[in-house]
Amino acid sequence: MSTTLQTPASSRSAGAASDTAVAISGLHRHFGAGERRVKAVDGIDLSIRRGEVVALLGPNGAGKTTTLDMLLGLTDPSSGTLSVFGEVPSKAAKAGVIAGVLQTGGLLSDLTVRETVEVIASLHGRESLARVPEVLAATELEAIARRRISKCSGGEQQRVKFALALVADPDILVLDEPTAGMDVTARRHFWDVMRADADAGRTIIFATHYLEEAEQFARRTVVMHRGVIVADAPTAQLRANLGGRTLAATLPESGRDALIAQLTGTDGISDVRIDADRVSLRALDSDAAASALLNAGAHDLEITAPTLETAFTALTEN
Numbered sequence: 001m002s003t004t005l006q007t008p009a010s011s012r013s014a015g016a017a018s019d020t021a022v023a024i025s026g027l028h029r030h031f032g033a034g035e036r037r038v039k040a041v042d043g044i045d046l047s048i049r050r051g052e053v054v055a056l057l058g059p060n061g062a063g064k065t066t067t068l069d070m071l072l073g074l075t076d077p078s079s080g081t082l083s084v085f086g087e088v089p090s091k092a093a094k095a096g097v098i099a100g101v102l103q104t105g106g107l108l109s110d111l112t113v114r115e116t117v118e119v120i121a122s123l124h125g126r127e128s129l130a131r132v133p134e135v136l137a138a139t140e141l142e143a144i145a146r147r148r149i150s151k152c153s154g155g156e157q158q159r160v161k162f163a164l165a166l167v168a169d170p171d172i173l174v175l176d177e178p179t180a181g182m183d184v185t186a187r188r189h190f191w192d193v194m195r196a197d198a199d200a201g202r203t204i205i206f207a208t209h210y211l212e213e214a215e216q217f218a219r220r221t222v223v224m225h226r227g228v229i230v231a232d233a234p235t236a237q238l239r240a241n242l243g244g245r246t247l248a249a250t251l252p253e254s255g256r257d258a259l260i261a262q263l264t265g266t267d268g269i270s271d272v273r274i275d276a277d278r279v280s281l282r283a284l285d286s287d288a289a290a291s292a293l294l295n296a297g298a299h300d301l302e303i304t305a306p307t308l309e310t311a312f313t314a315l316t317e318n
Contacts, residue, residue: 018050018085018086019049019050020047020048020049020050020085020086021048021049021050021051021052021084021085021171021172021203022046022047022048022071022082022083022084022172022203022205023046023047023081023082023083024044024045024046024047024067024071024080024081024082025045025080025081026043026044026045026079026080026081027041027043027044027045027046027067027070027077027079027080027081027082028041028042028043028077028078028079028080029041029063029066029067029070029075029077029078030078039227040063040066040227041063041066041067041070041077041227042063042226042227042228043080043227043228044063044067044080044224044227044228044229045229046222046229046232048203048205049203050171050201050203051198051201051202051203052203052204052219052220053194053198053203053204053217053218053219053220054204054205054206054218054219054220054221054222055206055207055208055213055214055217055218055220055221055222055235056068056205056206056207056208056222056224057207057208057211057214057221057222057223057224057308057312058207058223058224058225058316059225059316061226062224062225062226062227062316063224063226063227063228064176064207064224065102065103065176065207067224068100068102068174068176068205068207069102070082070089071084071089071098071174071205072089072093072098072099072100072102072174073088073089073090073091073092073093073094084097084098084172085097085171085172092172096124096128096168096169096170097170097171097172098170098171098172098173098174099164099165099166099168099170099172099173099174100165100173100174100175100176101158101161101162101164101165101173101174101175101176101178102161102176103176103177103180107149107157107160107161108149109148109149109150110148110149110150111148111149112145112146112147112148112149113136113141113144113145113146113147113148113149113152113156113160113163114132114136114145114146116149116160116164117132117135117136117141117160117163117164117167118132120164120167120168121135121167121168124167124168127169128167128168128169131166131167131169132167135163135166135167136163138163138166138193139159139160139162139163139166139193140159140186140189141156141159141160141163144156153181154180154181155181155182155183155186157181158178158179158180158181158182159182159186159190162178162190170202171202171203172202172203172204172205173194173197173202173203173204173205174205174206175204175205175206175207175208176206176207177207177208177209178190178206178208179191179208179210179213187213191213191216191217194217195217206218211307211308211309211312212308214235214308215235215239215307215308215309218235219234219235220232220233220234220235221233221234221235221238221308223238223311223312223315223316225315225316230315230316231311231315235308238308238311239305239306239307239308239310239311240306241311244268244282244283244284244285244286244306245282245283245286245303245304245305245306246280246281246282246303246304246306247280247281247282247283247286247289247290247293247301247302247303247304248278248279248280248281248301248302248304249278249279249293249294249298249299249300249301249302250277250278250298250299250300251277251278251279251298252296252297252298252299253277254297255296255297256277259279259292259293259296259298260272260274260279262292262296263279263281263289263292263293266289266292268283268284268285268288268289269281269282269283269284269289270282270283279293279298286303290303
């Protein structure tokens with residue numbers, strides 16, 4: 001199924017004309033007091049432009065969900081500022097400029113899927129009500145539109161939340177672990193819809209534990225750890241900053257020691273490791289390193305590009 005939504009509306013307010021979709025400055029959020037005080041978000045600055053697709057990564061307790069809650073106006077910051085197209089988050093959410101798919105928050109179990117979407121659409125006006133059939137199709141809920149929420153699986157309920165976020169036609173879509181509970185097919189369709197929406201100009205900010213989703217979909221990745229931002233870069237650049245590619249090869253029987261000494265002493269080559277007759281290393285210039293190995297008689301050469309998972313681990317392991 002390839003149903004997509006129309007280009008998101010971008011003229012609900014004068015602020016929506018700005019190229020800056022989200023502006024966060026000196027943001028803090030703590031819970032508790034005294035010895036029990038927990039700093040969930042410990043001073044972050046972040047600017048997101050209209051139409052960007054940004055992945056927010058970090059281990060549990062990094063502050064991702066708290067940040068998204070504040071961005072949606074669900075939680076007030078302890079200090080610092082947030083704005084959504086120049087408006088305070090709660091006002092932007094009320095106007096339908098920003099909407100979210102969250103892990104928390106339940107659905108009314110006695111309503112059907114269609115009734116649930118229609119109730120939320122009615123809060124946003126006639127145009128949103130008219131979008132209900134289109135949204136049900138895009139989220140693949142047509143077949144279960146008459147099913148009560150209590151009879152829906154976890155993945156189906158997640159898709160209902162997705163529909164609720166889309167029905168207002170928001171300029172910014174915030175997703176917190178959006179595909180949790182979805183099977184592989186539903187997850188793939190979800191990202192197909194998101195890609196179409198991003199291409200149409202909608203700004204998408206999502207937190208996920210599926211690193212492959214961030215790697216395949218996000219054009220920019222922000223990594224949080226212990227309430228602060230530890231990396232913010234284009235996803236491809238974040239991978240590249242790890243220091244080149246990893247090479248592995250089977251060493252020739254003769255000249256092995258000389259080859260290892262050559263590799264170890266070459267600028268741009270690091271992490272040289274030997275396991276039986278296999279050598280692995282990291283090289284800034286993978287072509288030159290591969291040429292040196294092959295010219296020395298090595299075989300079964302493997303070259304692996306750095307992954308986002310590797311970057312994530314390196315940035316958050318301490």
